[in-house]
Amino acid sequence: MGQRVLLSEKEINIILHRLACQLLENHLDFKDTVLIGIQPRGSFVANRLTQILKEEYGVNHIHTGFLDITFYRDDFRRGDKVLEANKTDIDFLVEDKKVVLIDDVLYTGRSIRAALTAIQSFGRPKEIELLTLIDRRFSRHLPIQPNYRGRQVDAINDEKVKVLWKENEGKDVVYLVKG
Numbered sequence: 001m002g003q004r005v006l007l008s009e010k011e012i013n014i015i016l017h018r019l020a021c022q023l024l025e026n027h028l029d030f031k032d033t034v035l036i037g038i039q040p041r042g043s044f045v046a047n048r049l050t051q052i053l054k055e056e057y058g059v060n061h062i063h064t065g066f067l068d069i070t071f072y073r074d075d076f077r078r079g080d081k082v083l084e085a086n087k088t089d090i091d092f093l094v095e096d097k098k099v100v101l102i103d104d105v106l107y108t109g110r111s112i113r114a115a116l117t118a119i120q121s122f123g124r125p126k127e128i129e130l131l132t133l134i135d136r137r138f139s140r141h142l143p144i145q146p147n148y149r150g151r152q153v154d155a156i157n158d159e160k161v162k163v164l165w166k167e168n169e170g171k172d173v174v175y176l177v178k179g
Contacts, residue, residue, distance in 0.1 A: 095123030
């Protein structure tokens with residue numbers, strides 16, 4: 001099993017700053033916009049973007065939440081492995097808000113479909129956008145595309161994209177892993 005670095009810590013940081021600027025350009029004061037990280041790994045991206053927007057661009061008021069999609073997935077109860085749920089932490093209404101769903105890797109689109117269903121439990125958003133650090137464009141099973149993408153990756157066959165975060169694995173790096 002071989003792996004090569006797709007993104008270094010520096011490149012991830014540059015991409016996160018670009019994505020923060022794109023969000024700022026489209027949502028300005030975030031008065032009517034909320035950021036929702038899809039658990040577990042989208043929460044790392046959402047937290048980093050919130051930190052950048054607050055500390056470097058002076059956006060004072062950003063609602064950031066975290067959404068668990070475990071029991072909304074279409075593969076729920078399909079395997080022998082017991083699924084372990086994460087915590088949903090959304091302490092605000094999404095009713096009539098612009099929601100930006102955030103995940104680290106967009107692969108088949110099934111997690112996003114589950115998130116679209118799950119978010120309805122918290123109200124009816126005015127609009128939903130998708131932000132992803134990595135877009136695996138040739139792997140989609142559903143017609144879902146990101147509004148904001150960090151890097152597009154052409155992973156084929158048995159290749160996987162593995163994202164490591166300082167908060168979880170001790171370093172920021174994205175690998176392309178073969179078989």
